[in-house]
Amino acid sequence: MAHREKLGFVLALSLVLCFGSSVGWAQDMQERLKAAVGANDIVGLHGAVVVLDGDRIAEAYFPGEDERWGTPIGLIDHGPETLHDLRSVTKSVVGLLYGIALSEGAVPPVDASLLDQFPEYADLRDGSGREDITVADALTMQMGTQWDESLPYTDPRNSEIAMELAEDRYRFVLDRPMVAEPGTTWTYNGGAVALIAKLIADGTGQDIDLFAQTRLFEPLGIESYEWVRGNDGVPSAASGLRLTARDLAKIGVLIAQNGVYDGRVVVPATWLDSSFRAVTSIQPGFDYGYLWYLTKGPNGDAILIAVGNGGQRLTIQPNAGFVVSTFAGNYNDPDAWQTSVRVLVEFAVPEVGKLRQQ
Structure with missing residues (x-):
């Protein structure tokens, strides 16, 4: 992620903390956003979609x-x-699903050896240090293995694409x-997430999409979704989930409410605490x-981010009850981040500021 993107999030989201509390429909934001898109x-x-204190205050589509x-x-x-591709936002959803499965005793603890969970690959115990990789190392993308997703996702040399093409x-x-x-060492690694999803599937007896449906989507009232499968029939844990913008925002609300939705504990608070604890610096x-990007506003408030191509x-921003989901079609564009950051900085945050002052 670019330095400019990080600053945009830190400065913009911290502004929300300066205001009191109230909510309402942000029609002005919607109209300004439509005008900006119309003018290219x-x-x-x-x-x-913008949510404040659990209420959807604005949304716009194009x-x-x-x-x-x-x-x-x-x-x-x-x-x-x-429905829209989440791309790598899918990874962060998988992180939540691991916590749910862990609370049910279906998956190993995070300090367990990763290779121990794959006895069919005993030949990989070659003394190279691979035996020391833990589940936590996969959750934090610190496996220590060679992996390169810097090439476009249309290139078979990209490690995620090569994984999808592998037997x-x-x-x-x-x-x-x-x-x-x-x-x-942190290395962006979609393959690590594939392993995490495999542990969930093995432990629960369900593919990741079916487990997500019963344990996450249904409690949130998410009725429509798609999880794209690779050529081998396996749902892509790295990038295959498709949701609506409203439903993606519901996942944000769940997190802002410390894992509770409509009075029901969906994700254990202890898992969220672990997931949003900084393990490695990018x-x-x-x-x-644990499969989430983390930063803080100037006053130290947590800002949690999931990002997709x-x-x-x-x-x-949990303490402010502030959630923004954005979808765009700038695939494989290195400047794609600018669209969602501008929506956040120039439209969502100022509108929330006005509402907070009412």
């Missing part, structure tokens, strides 16, 4: 060319019921050469927990 001032935006997991699907008239995705992930001691002031984003 904001590019590629497909949808945005037509645009879209994709389904890398396959063009043409011009889509996006709306409240439109056995799990062996492919686990047998990458060791390049660092486990638990010491760059100064920007950290990583093309401008997909979920941003949560």
